[in-house]
Amino acid sequence: MSKEARFRRGVTTAVAAAAALTLITGCSSGAGSDASSSGGDVTIELAQWWEPELPDGALRTLMDTFESENPGIKVKLLSGPYASTKEQLFAGAAAGTMSDVVGLDGAWVSDFAKQGALADLSTLMKDAKYDDSELASTIKVDGKTQMIPVVNFVYPLFTNDDLLAKAGVTAPPSTRTEFETAAKAVTALGDNTSGWVLPLSSEAPNGIQNDVMSWVWSSGGTMLKDGKPDVTNDDVTGAVKYIKSLNDAGVIAPGSATMKEQDKVEEFTNGRVGMMIDSLSHIDLIRKSNPDLKFSISAIPAEDGFTGERGIPYASWGVGVSASSKHPAESWKLVQFLMNEKTNSELSTLANAFPGNTKSVPDFSSSDPLFKQAFDIYSKGKPANEFVGLPVAEQLMRLFDEQLQAILQGDESVDDGLKKAQDAWVGEF
Structure with missing residues (x-):
């Protein structure tokens, strides 16, 4: 096929x-x-x-x-x-x-x-x-x-070519380690630049689908088991710990807790962030808003050493x-x-x-x-989006978002936050 x-x-x-x-x-x-x-x-x-x-x-x-x-x-x-x-x-x-x-x-x-x-x-x-x-x-x-x-x-990784080059990054990152290195290098440029932008508004929680779980799917991971919630598994835990490490390193654009998708796109379009995960549908919008912006797209980075088919969010x-x-x-x-x-x-x-x-x-x-x-x-x-077809999919995103924000703010551990998310999801199912 x-x-x-x-x-x-x-x-x-x-x-x-x-x-x-x-x-x-x-x-x-x-x-x-x-x-x-x-x-x-x-x-x-x-x-x-x-x-x-x-x-x-x-x-x-x-x-x-x-x-x-x-x-x-x-x-x-x-x-x-x-x-x-x-x-x-x-x-x-x-x-x-x-x-x-x-x-x-x-x-x-x-x-x-x-x-x-x-x-x-x-x-x-x-x-x-x-x-x-x-x-x-x-x-x-x-x-x-x-x-x-x-x-x-599909939702690939968008990279600001000029910012990455200025930071000494010669190619879009392909692994999590390369992404972290690039994000830190761009952030170190100063002048209010950030390595990555992550929208986590609970009003429009699709950032959980597009910008968070995409890290799970890109390495062949899953958030489900037999069609039921499984957000405490190693795949999801590893991705959340990785995102927390990026947050702790200060490479995520400020204000992520209230950002919506259009805010993310504006931050990238205005040249304030080096990288974002986003829909191809925004290519024309970015070009119209900032014709001078040079950017590329690539596959979402996978875990170091991953050799399987990468999941492509869609x-x-x-x-x-x-x-x-x-x-x-x-x-x-x-x-x-x-x-x-x-x-x-x-x-x-x-x-x-x-x-x-x-x-x-x-x-x-x-x-x-x-x-x-x-x-x-x-x-x-391969196309990957495990939210499609789920009941109350947006509510599941919102419940996960609540716990992720608490994790990033240091109010609870990764394991405790994911356990609460798992219980909340099971209740919705």
Whole structure:
């Protein structure tokens, strides 16, 4: 089986990661309800955080194409940063005011499904007589399809070339020892520079998935045993002890306890940190914000002496339809458009991602050269994200985050903190 096929098979069992921005109004249903009562165009809202991470105007151009192919349907884009999107989405889900079509982070899907906030896409596909054989994956909760991964991203190590060179580091680190050495060298430059940035905000705890557990997966480790919590094992314990050693050495950017993902990206983009673990989706955003920044990507460092396949963290931009939308059929047409072979190829190219349609192929010739490098990194490793598919995945991240912060602050030992995290996780399962 090819690496790409293995990736898609892995994603098939995953709850992919992507998020949604919701419009909170005084209405009791989705914003599509504001369509003209006189028989005019139907307006549906697509709420997501994708637009700021794509080239300027790219998503709007795709929506213009959709509108030209579907006369009578207009699309209003609601866009915002990941964290803001998340906060508004949860509020909208509780109030029943979600937008018609929503970008989704798979870590939230279980919660939304319990609230009945998402429509069953299986029913919408059946009503539309849609053939789902080209979809790389569909995410189900209690037998109902709640989300479709649109495009999939890997999370490599980003390094500031100029800072590392100034610190005497000639190549991106490949092992934990090399990473620690590079982080200390960059921090020693002074002028408020730090070696690594680690976002641990409990409001948006996906840093536990992307920036902490990635150290476990990169060395072939696991946080589960037979599908159940196992965060006291040697894999997780070793990674947490390593992160604590970096914290004790003062190489982590200050303010990590309250940082969110966008804060991490801003610190790197502004040239204040030497290294971060991040999504390929931010490449274009970094280039737009700081065109002069020279940076590279590489595989996340593994334990010294590790020779196996390195786990490559991944996440996805997923899509769903609000259960409160007054225009489910029109909303499904937009989802179908996003997942057709042509659109999905174009979107995956624009986003520096892997497509969610099995027949779609990214155009490496027109994409950022780092995308091809990322594909090479992926080809040498295996996709890894054990949070996908877990119930209350975000709550598990938050519970682990609480203990990790206590460990880093010196309030409890690594072993005691992980034991508390293990007990908390078992309680959630």
